[in-house]
Amino acid sequence: MKKDFTQKIGFSLISLSILITLLFLFIIIYFIFIRGIKIISLEFLTQSPRNAMTEGGVAPAILGTFYLTLGAIIFALPLGLACAIYINEYSPKSYILNIIRLSINNLAGVPSVVFGLFGLAVFVKYFKFGVSILSGSLTLGILVLPVIISSSQEALLAIPQSLREASLALGATKWQTIKNIVLPYALPGILTGVILSIGRVAGETAPILFTAAAFYIKGYPKSIFSEVMALPYHIYALMTEGTHPYKQKEIAYGCCLILLCLVLLVSTIAIVIRQKQKKQYYG
């Protein structure tokens, strides 16, 4: 009897913990949704800010986030994918390679503000790109490079060796095997990694603090060397700068809702792709 009673208490505690977790997260989403939806309108999504950030919309910030994310992925995807292909398909297996792989995985855990400082020292200062879309994109690109490398590598590792051997046995060259056999099979896995990185890049604030972001710029950015507004930084700036804290808070709610929808949408897509792929493999 006693052991059944202990089980009951234990299981209740475990169930309680997941309930609390979900409750907290729903409260956050609920607050942002209820307060944010009030401010969102067509004008909010398509206009520039007016009257010292108290009116108008946040279109430049949405566009800025789009530019920065696009730039980061353009930079990091080819590099990361090539790195994963090289490590997995071409390079001789060795002890040093294991260390390299370990380091790459660990770089994914380095605080994002450290990447921001790197971007400041290298792109803003050394290469003299200044505080710009280019510097910000490159910084964000380097931030997700380890993520893209390790997720692509996982996707490549999951492909059975026998598939490669079959292709080589039919007389295909190494590149033909990679192009026609390995990559098509690894594509959903790679795609999942890339989409998750898009979500991460879009929401990152610390790396663009000193490399790209501005609270307000007049009009839209003109070239990759101009400063840019970005949604996550805009939320932070609305809460800490400016002269109308109360009105700015409402706008920040709106920005949060847009960012939240964007990121949740992107990660849902990634997870759906992965779920489908799992079904394909395991029936």
Add this chain to the structure above:
Amino acid sequence: MLKNIIIFKENLYKWTFTILAFSSLLFLSGIVIILFKEGLPIFRKVKIFEFLFGKFWYPTYQPPEFGILPLILGSFLVSIGAMLICVPLGIGSALYLNEIASKKQKAILKPLIEILASIPSVVYGFFGMVVLAPFLQNLLNIPIGLCAFTASLTLGIMATPTVCSIAEDALSYVPNSFREASFALGANRWQTLVKVVIPAAGSGISTAIILGISRAIGETMTVLMVAGGSAIIPKSFFDPVRPMTAAIAAEMGETSIGSDHFYALFAIALILFLITFIFNIIAEIVSRKYRLKLGLAG
């Protein structure tokens, strides 16, 4: 002739990949090099010991004082507070997903928690600032809502999905035969869970905890917005603090490039990098041993 072209193409691709791979490695090793290059100059002016254990962080005074002990303590205070929340909640949720939830429940809850893990930190920071801080200030009757306690709570909620996902992975690696053997000996589900499954997944769960700490220490926006920002050694959980990440983010914009303050902030970043790197390596080693123990090496 055709053969030559094919061989040429093969080599071309091979070299393209090699060059791209090494340039990305170059970028990544560049981070370490830059951190050392820009972080070490401050130690010509301030001794390492004074820097790490100095009690005063007054970088803009004349003469300035660069003691980062208040910042280190701020980081650890907030992180430990966050762990007290996210470890029980995260591991409890993982246990629920793996041991209690039906297949249908798990198919919904697991992706849901994963999606929630992707909410940007600035959103958590915003929530902590506008909802949680005023609420706690009234509830607990404390002088300032933006303090280490609020930051810990926000950070703890934020890290819970991460800890849950990693711990859940570890639990799912435990072979079902372990559980069946325990049931066959007459143990019930709770006894099996406590005496067999958790010990078997122990090092995997520790990995989740270590990575959780590492993430909490490195998190920037949440603590920048919620922790209160005062660079004084905290006396209680309800004092405002300035963790290392927040100091970098808040002060880098105000320094001139090449000043002592600039180098000091890079030195903080270097220390932060080393702390998180060591934590991550430990996590990696622990989880590797664990996989070996369960016969899942590879």
